[in-house]
Amino acid sequence: MDKQSVSITPQLTEQKSLKEKAGQMFKLLFKSRTGMIGFLIVLFVAIVAPLAPVLAPYDPAQTHPADMLQPPVWLEGGSVDYILGTDQLGRDLLSRIIYGTQISLLVGIVSVMIAGMIGGFLGLLSGYYGGMIDTIIMRFVDAFIAIPGLLITLVILTVVGPSLWTLIVVLGVTNWVNYARIVRGEVLSVKERDFVKAARSIGVKDYKIMIKHLIPNVTSSFIVTATLSVASTIIAEAALSFLGMGIQPPAVSWGLMLNSGKDYLAGSWWVATFPGIAITITSLGIIFLGDWLRDVLDPRMHMKGK
DSSP states (O other), rough: OOOHHHHHHHHHHHHHHHHHHHHHHHHHHHOOHHHHHHHHHOOOOOOHHTTHHHOOOTHHHHHHOOTTTTOOOSSTTTTTTTOOOOTTOBHHHHHHEEEEEEEEHHHHHHHHHHHHHHHHHHHHHHHHHHHHOOOOOHHHHHHHSOOOOHHHHHHHHHHHHHHHHHHHHHHHHSSOOHHHHHOOOOOOHHHSHHHHHHHHHTTHHHHIIIIIIIIHHHHHHHHHHHHHHHHHHHHHHHHHHTTSSOOOTTOOOOOHHHHHHHGGGGOHHHHHHHHHHHHHHHHHHHHHHHHHHHHHHHHHHHHHHO
C-alpha cells in the first residue's frame, strides 16, 4: 500500500502542476485582448477545416453556369444561395474559402514541423558540440540566408514540378534556418549552466543531456518561432499558388483563388477579395497568438512580472 501511494503521489503532483499551468495560461490569455482575438481566430479556423464537408453549402468544384460571377448577397443582384457570390465558373466562393482552410492549415503546420525538426536538430548539435560541427552548420545557415528562400522554392518547384506534398516538403526544407539559429543560441547559453556541467562531469551521455536538460530549456523559444512561422508559411503558399507554382486544380487554395480572380477585379472584385481577406485574417490571428505566446513564455517577461 505504501509503495503504491509513493508511486501515485508524483503522478498526481505532476497532473496538478500541469492543470495549474494550463489555468494560469488561460488566465493570462483572457487578460490579453490581442492574444484572445488571435486564439479565437485560430480556434475558428481549426474547427472549420475538418468540418468543411459539413459546413460548406456546395461542393467546391461544383459549377453553376447560369450563376457565373454572382455578386454577394448584400449587393444588387445577389442571392441567398451564394452568400459571398460565385466565381467565373459559377462555383460558390463561400464553399471554396471553407475548403481552402484545409490546404492552408495542412501546408502551414506540416511545413513548419519539417523545418522545425531539421533546424532544431542542427541547432542543437551546433550549439552543444561547437567546434568544427558548429562551423560547418553555421556556414550552411549563412548560405541559405544569402539566397532568398522564395527564390530557392521557385527553382525547386520548377525542376520537380508543383504539387501539394512537394510544396509542403520544399517549404519545410527551405525554412529551417531560423530554428537552427534560435536553438543554437539558446543551447550556447544553457549548456554553460551548472546543472549541465554537473551532468557532464558525472559522465551522463550527451543525448541524455540534450533530452533532459537542453530541449526543455529551448522549447519556449521554439514554440513561439514555430507559431509565427505558420503565418508566414500560409502566406508563402498563397503567393506560390498565385504564381501558379503551388497548389494545382482541382484542389482548393486561397492563393489559387486569388490567381483565378485577379482578371475580374474591375467588375467582380469579390472573386479575389474574399480569399485575400481569409488569408489576412488567418495570418493576423496566428501572429497575434504568437506575439502573446512570446510575451508569456519569455523568461524576461516573468522576471519583470515579479
